[in-house]
Every structure is written in C-alpha cells, then in structure tokens.
Amino acid sequence: MFSLPAVSVSFGRHLLATCLLMSLPFTPAQADSVLIKQVRIISGDQAQISAAMDVLIRDGKIVAISPKLNPKASKHSQQIDGRGQFLIPGLIDSHVHLDGVPGYAGDNPKDASMLQEARRQMPRSYAYFGFTTVLDLTGDASFIAKWNAQPAGPQAHFCTPVTIPNGYPASWMDKDLQFQVPATKYMLFDPAQPNVYPANFKVEAHTPQAVVNAARQDGANCIKVFYETGFGPKKNLPVPSIELIQEVVKQAKDLGMPVYLHGNSQASYEFALKAGITTLVHGMWHDAKNVEQFVNQTRLEQIAQEISKAGISVQPTMQVLYGEHEEMNPEFFKNPVVAHAIPSSLMVWYQTEAGQWMKTILAEDFDPATKTPAELYLAVKSMYQKPLSTVRKMTAALHQSGAHLLFGSDTPSGPFYTQFPGINGRWEMDRWLEAGMSLPELFSALTIKNARAMGLEKNIGSVEVGKQADLLLLSANPLVDVRAYDAIENVILRGRVHQRATLSAQAR
Known part of the structure; x- marks a missing residue:
C-alpha cells in the first residue's frame, strides 16, 4: 500500500466583546469589511447552534458578534444575508502533501500548460470543499511560503520529516541521492547503520x-517520524530504534512541537506507545501476521485502550485505501463532483495511456487481459477488503475507548488521481460516519480539535471574536446531515469572501 438551540456560554463572551467594541470611538470600516446578518453559528466542542447573530469581519478577523450590531459598526461593509443559513469555522485537514500534481510523474514539456492549470486549481479545490487550513506532513518552508502567497486557498502549515538512511521514505531515492537532497539536513545519524554515511556527513x-x-528554526510546526518496514517493491526497510525516536520526542516536546508518526501496522502502534509520540497519522491497516486471531483481537482491543490512556491521537485515514482501489474504477470520471476538483485538461490526460500508468501497475497481478475493466475493478476492490476491515475495527475500538481521533485525509497518499485535493477530504468524512462516528464528532474533529492539536486554537477552529475569519456559510446544518458540507454557499478565507462556485475547477 502507498502511504482517508441555546446560546452557549462562549456567545456570552462574544456579546461582552461586542459591547466593549461599541463603546470605542467609531472608525469607518475598511473596504474588506464584511457583515453577515442574522446567521446561526455552529462552533465549539459541543457544536451548539446559536440564535440568529450579526457577525462583523474586519482586516481578516472576527471583530464583533451580536444579535443586532450597531449600524455604525457595519457602515460601508460588504453585507451578506445569513438568514436561514449556518456559519461554521473553516475545515482543517491535518494530513496533506501539497507538492506535485497527484498521479503525474513525468516531465513532458507538452504538459506544462496543463500542469500550470492544475497547480493553480489545487488550492482552490481544497477551498471549494471547505478546507481553509491544511497541515503538510512533509513540507518545507520555501514551498509553504509560495503556497500561502496564492490568492485563494487554505493557509498551510508544515511538519519536518525526520528520517534515517535507507528507511522510508528515503528508500525511494538512490542510495547516494538520499544524502544530497535538501531534506538530508533533517536526517538522523542512526547508530545501527554507522557505515552508510558519506565522508562529509x-x-x-x-x-x-x-x-x-x-x-x-526553519519554521516547522511539528516533526514527522516513520515506522515503515516496506510495501510494494520495497521490503524489509530499516526502522529507527525506540531510543532514537524517544530522544526526538523529548527534544520536540521541549520546544512545544508535536511529533507525528507514519505507521499503519500493529507493530507501528506498539512502537508509538513505547516512543511516546503525539499522533499516529494512519489507521491500522495491517494487524500482526502468523498470530492466533482470537488472541490477537484481544491485544488489539488492549492497544486501543492504551493509546487512549497515553493521550496519543490517531488519524484513521480510511479514504486512502478507497482511493487506491478507486484508481481501477472505470466509472470514476463520470462522478459529476470530480469535475469541480480536477481541471478538465488534467482529467482528459488522466484517461490517456500515459495518465493510466499507476492503474496499469495495480492491474499487473490480476491478468488484466482476461478481465473486463469492471471485473478488474471488482478484483482489486476484493484485495483491499482485509485492510479495510482491519482499519474499521481498530477505528471503532479507538472510538469506543475514548481515544482522540483527528481528521486527516493523507491527500494524496501516493500517485493516485483518485485522491485529489479537497474532494479526497470530503470522502474521508463519509468514511468516518461509516465507522460509527457521529456528525457532531466529525464536526469537532474537522474544526476545533484539529486547531487544538496544531496549537492554533487561539487563531482558528471556532467562530469567536478575535479569531481569524476562516469561515464557511452553509445552507444546511452539518450536525443533521453530512451533505451540508456539499451545500457551502461562501468560503471566507482570512476575511475575503469567495462564492463557492468561483473556486470550482469548472469556473473560468
């Protein structure tokens, strides 16, 4: 596998802040001042729904929330009629990979225009599906700065990947090249491999x-480490020692930096418990091999309880597995929602022989010459049922044990066009509900819980005075039906209002 209505107490604070604001000398609103009138707000851990409120945004922040604002405070503001609508915090996906175009691995000069269009659309696709903040788990400062300079898209933060030689993901590079790329700066000296390093290391x-x-010093929000013994053509990869990662965790926590662990196996979960990391960034896709099933099921339940007790958070990332087998779906591009995420020129290319390269690799073990596309799709789907069953069971066990579940989609987990920005996160929401989580739990995971896990809860994650105005205006209630996330009317990015339709890949 490659590696988815009472007014709350907080509104009382909003009203107090508004009263203080109204007592100050009035200053005319800026041109980018926005007033949303008589909207119902959903926010916070308990996801309560407020009475109708006026919400004033100025200079990219929420400056007032009140049942009825003083007309002077909203003079010259852009006004939005929020009657019958719901205002919620922008969504947060805390597991993405922003660099590159999903499923494209070539360098054909003829594709330059197509790729330029795709790169322009990708941040807009995240925003189209409601994501206003993302965390790139293998990012770097220069790329993230360029991403955040784009006119419409989620604000990005990043983790630094800390690796060992010849391990994942360095193993995908040439043995010499792994010491020459910029990320070598963050490679650990591994005492178990003392002789693999170049002389200048x-x-x-x-x-x-x-x-x-x-x-x-380079601006990372967090550290990412890896426990991956291999998949596909890469097998028996070295993994770091418990002691080495324990020291990484200690140093990171001293600096207030969370530590995220890539791992999707039972062994990686055991490793996480010993190392004391902050968050596991995958659900458990693979349980222990060659172990009596009943005995191991007891151990899996114990692991879920131990994860909860240790305060380790988990991102289930169930959509990853669905996205992989959907690469074989001959009907994939007929889904009308896909056209809002993927530019038309890129969709056309994906359906060419060159664009089907990953699909061809997946089909190699299934004698594709003897099967129709539909039969081949069903055969590959069948192969994924075991890991899907494992991840569902472990996610349910973690949920039942009270573990912290965080929303992350791993977009894209590999070279899969079926895991395109924005839409992949939307599909991960469906996987959560299928695994037994409630709509309020999903809402909190998409908003305040992710903000808190990233240390950003003072700025984003809820609708409060003083917070950054990353907001969504919906025509339906997300606590009643997940399809409310498909009924976004406006996306507000740092105080700027974007009609959702303008963010679509179909917009010109």
Whole structure:
C-alpha cells in the first residue's frame, strides 16, 4: 500500500466583546469589511447552534458578534444575508502533501500548460470543499511560503520529516541521492547503520537535538517520524530504534512541537506507545501476521485502550485505501463532483495511456487481459477488503475507548488521481460516519480539535471574536446531515469572501 438551540456560554463572551467594541470611538470600516446578518453559528466542542447573530469581519478577523450590531459598526461593509443559513469555522485537514500534481510523474514539456492549470486549481479545490487550513506532513518552508502567497486557498502549515538512511521514505531515492537532497539536513545519524554515511556527513549536526532545533528554526510546526518496514517493491526497510525516536520526542516536546508518526501496522502502534509520540497519522491497516486471531483481537482491543490512556491521537485515514482501489474504477470520471476538483485538461490526460500508468501497475497481478475493466475493478476492490476491515475495527475500538481521533485525509497518499485535493477530504468524512462516528464528532474533529492539536486554537477552529475569519456559510446544518458540507454557499478565507462556485475547477 502507498502511504482517508441555546446560546452557549462562549456567545456570552462574544456579546461582552461586542459591547466593549461599541463603546470605542467609531472608525469607518475598511473596504474588506464584511457583515453577515442574522446567521446561526455552529462552533465549539459541543457544536451548539446559536440564535440568529450579526457577525462583523474586519482586516481578516472576527471583530464583533451580536444579535443586532450597531449600524455604525457595519457602515460601508460588504453585507451578506445569513438568514436561514449556518456559519461554521473553516475545515482543517491535518494530513496533506501539497507538492506535485497527484498521479503525474513525468516531465513532458507538452504538459506544462496543463500542469500550470492544475497547480493553480489545487488550492482552490481544497477551498471549494471547505478546507481553509491544511497541515503538510512533509513540507518545507520555501514551498509553504509560495503556497500561502496564492490568492485563494487554505493557509498551510508544515511538519519536518525526520528520517534515517535507507528507511522510508528515503528508500525511494538512490542510495547516494538520499544524502544530497535538501531534506538530508533533517536526517538522523542512526547508530545501527554507522557505515552508510558519506565522508562529509557530520554526526554532530544530525543528532535528535540538532535536527529538531533545525526544524524549529526553519519554521516547522511539528516533526514527522516513520515506522515503515516496506510495501510494494520495497521490503524489509530499516526502522529507527525506540531510543532514537524517544530522544526526538523529548527534544520536540521541549520546544512545544508535536511529533507525528507514519505507521499503519500493529507493530507501528506498539512502537508509538513505547516512543511516546503525539499522533499516529494512519489507521491500522495491517494487524500482526502468523498470530492466533482470537488472541490477537484481544491485544488489539488492549492497544486501543492504551493509546487512549497515553493521550496519543490517531488519524484513521480510511479514504486512502478507497482511493487506491478507486484508481481501477472505470466509472470514476463520470462522478459529476470530480469535475469541480480536477481541471478538465488534467482529467482528459488522466484517461490517456500515459495518465493510466499507476492503474496499469495495480492491474499487473490480476491478468488484466482476461478481465473486463469492471471485473478488474471488482478484483482489486476484493484485495483491499482485509485492510479495510482491519482499519474499521481498530477505528471503532479507538472510538469506543475514548481515544482522540483527528481528521486527516493523507491527500494524496501516493500517485493516485483518485485522491485529489479537497474532494479526497470530503470522502474521508463519509468514511468516518461509516465507522460509527457521529456528525457532531466529525464536526469537532474537522474544526476545533484539529486547531487544538496544531496549537492554533487561539487563531482558528471556532467562530469567536478575535479569531481569524476562516469561515464557511452553509445552507444546511452539518450536525443533521453530512451533505451540508456539499451545500457551502461562501468560503471566507482570512476575511475575503469567495462564492463557492468561483473556486470550482469548472469556473473560468
């Protein structure tokens, strides 16, 4: 596999803030001042629905919330009639990979225009589906700065990937190239492999303390480490020792940086418990092999309880597996929603022989010459049923044990056009509900819980005075029906209002 109505107490604080604002000398609103009138607000851990409120946004922040604002405060504002609508915080996807175009691995100069259009659309696709904040788990400062300079898209933050030689993901590079790429700066010296390093590799610059400090100085929000023994053509990869990652965790926590662990196996979950990491960024797709099933099921239930007790958060990322087998779906591009995410020129290319390269690889073990496309799709889907069953069971066990479940989609987990920005996160929402989570739990995971996990709860994640105006205006209630997330009317990015239709890949 490659690696988815009473007014609350907080509104009382909003009203107090508004009263204080109204007592100050009036200053005419800026041109980008926005007033949303008589909208019902859904926000917070309990996801309560407010009475109708006026919400004033100025200079990218929420400056007032009141049952009825003083007309002077909203003078010259852009006004939106919010009657019958719901205002919620913008959604947060805390597991994405922003660089590159999903499913494109070539360098044909003829594709330059298509790729330019795709890169322009990708941030807009995230926003179209309601995502106003994302966390790139393998990002770097320069790329994230360029991403955040784009006119319409979610604000991005990033983790620094901390690796060991020849392990995942360095194993996908040439053995010499892995020491030449910029990310080598964050490679650990692994005492278990003392002889693999080039002569110019300075051990003192690659201790856990040195690597974590470098990540912090470069602006990373968090650290990402890996426990992956291999998949596909890569098998028996080296993994870091418990002691090495424990020291990384200690250094990161001293600097207030969460540590995310890539791992989707039972062994990686056991590793996470010993290492003391902050968040597992995948559900458990693979349980232990060659173990008596009943005995191991008891152990899996114990792991779920231990994860909960340890305060380790988990991102189930169930849509990853669906996205992989959907690559084989001959009807995929007939879904009308896909056209809002993927530009038409890229969709056409994906359906060419060149664009079907990953699909061809997936089909190799199924004698594709003897099967129709529909039969081949069903055969590949069948192969995924075991890991899907495992991840559903473990996610349910974690949920029942009270573990912290965080929303992350792993967009894209690999070279799959079926995991395109924005729409992949929307499909991950469906996977959550299928696994037994409630709509209020999904709402909180998409908003305040992710903001809190990223240390950004003072700025985003709820609708409160003083917070950044990353907001969604919906025509339906997301606490009643998940399809409310398909009924977004406006996306507000740092105080700027975008009609949802203008963010679609179909917009010109």
